[in-house]
Amino acid sequence: MTDDALRPRFALTAVETALSDTPVVVIQGARQVGKSTLVQMVTAGRDARVITLDDPLALDLAQDDPKAVIGQYPAGLLAIDEAQRAPELILPLKANVDASRRPGRFLLTGSADLLQVKGVGDSLAGRAETVEMMPFSQGELARRPTGEDFVTWLLAGAPGDGFPALEPETVIRGGFPEACARSSSRAGQWLSDYVARLAGHDARELRGGGYADQLSALLTYLATLGQTELVKAGLARHLGVAESTVDVYLRLAKTMRLVQEYKAWNRSPHRRLMHRPKVSLVDTGLSARLSNFTAAKAVTAGGKQYYGALVEQFVALELTKQRLWSVTPNTLYHFRDLDGLEADLMIETDDGRLIAIEVKTTTTPTRQHWRNLTVLHERFADRGITGVLLHAGDTTARLHDWLHILPITALWLHQFH
Secondary structure, eight states: OGGGGGGGHHHHHHHHHHHOOOOOSEOOOOTTHHHHHHHHHHHTTEEEEEEESHHHHHHHHHOOHHHHHTOOOOOOOOOEETTGGGGGGGGHHHHHHHHOOSSSOOEESSSSSGSSSSSSSOOOOTTEEEEOOOOOOOOOHTTTTTTHHHHHHTTTTTOOOOOOOHHHHHHHSSSSSHHTSSSSHHHHHHHHHHHHHHHIIIHHHHHHHOOOOHHHHHHHHHHHHEEEEOOOOHHHOOOOOOOOHHHHHHHHHHHHEEEEEOOOOOOSSGGGGSSOOEESSSSSSHHHHHOOOGGGGGGGTTTHHHHHHHHHHHHHHHHHHTTTOOOOOOOEEEETTTOOOEEEEEEEETSSEEEEEEEEESSSSHHHGHHHHHHHHHTGGTTOOOOOESSSOOOOEEEETTEEEEEHHHHHHHOOO
């Protein structure tokens, strides 16, 4: 077992909770985010059997006699790793579950959205719960004993200070377990190979031939943008294809869990779909590698702008990871109106509270950096917005009872009991 296999995975609680009352639990995430390790954690000490469809023999059996594979362990938990490789399993699984709704019967993992894989005959609606797994969070990398929960901590008043400044290497390292276990140069080589194999093999397996070059080009271009509004016409021009073709590539990247999307927030929920979402790759280490960006470039005149976009992506991804285990259910959006007023992130809790976040790479925040937050707070005075300026320095402050000036490292180094 590698050192990184010993790190906590805070998704464990979400999976175990789902297994306690749901017959089928699906762990979905990009390849190499740690799904198989999480399965080992879940099944340790349980009456369980684990099979992986990365094993050619197991895959042959699943394709030739899916009913027998599904029915082989009726009394315990049957875990099937990389289940998307055998979509033939889904209909027998549905029939098996309909015959016995006992919770915790099946645990599936997939490095693609099972509902989008060609040949899947049913959605398992009402029978399955999906847990979205991402690369390591910073709290997991720091081996926190409990999951970081920035939203809950913030709404409790953000007690504490003494947070260190952000190191560019933290952002550029990202969170893929295998990359984090290597030196910077070796991590870069691993990430390059990772993308090449995904585009050359997994994409073809999911959707047929002809996708390798186009998918690699799409991922590379998105990597250079950090976190950005999705303008399909611009993507189409850059890739030299029609917008309809861009849609195909984007759907494929989303199916493979390589792209994260954030819708635009609007006071009226039905109008949120009228605005462009923001998109990014699922990991800043992957973005930095595909952009050939290093920590040394973060302080150069030509690199500062890209580093700012990368840090915004980093913050959004960390908050997305924390949603899985946060005790305050919430949804992440971005905000921009027709007058140009914007916030990098807008968080809405399930009980209607709003948090507006601006992300800056400055180490010396000034009033100008939170100007948009002030305007937002005044515009939506009836919503009582909590504002947060996250910056790369170590300054902590609270102004006017609603505005927090916080280091980015507070995202995972805060303490909340």
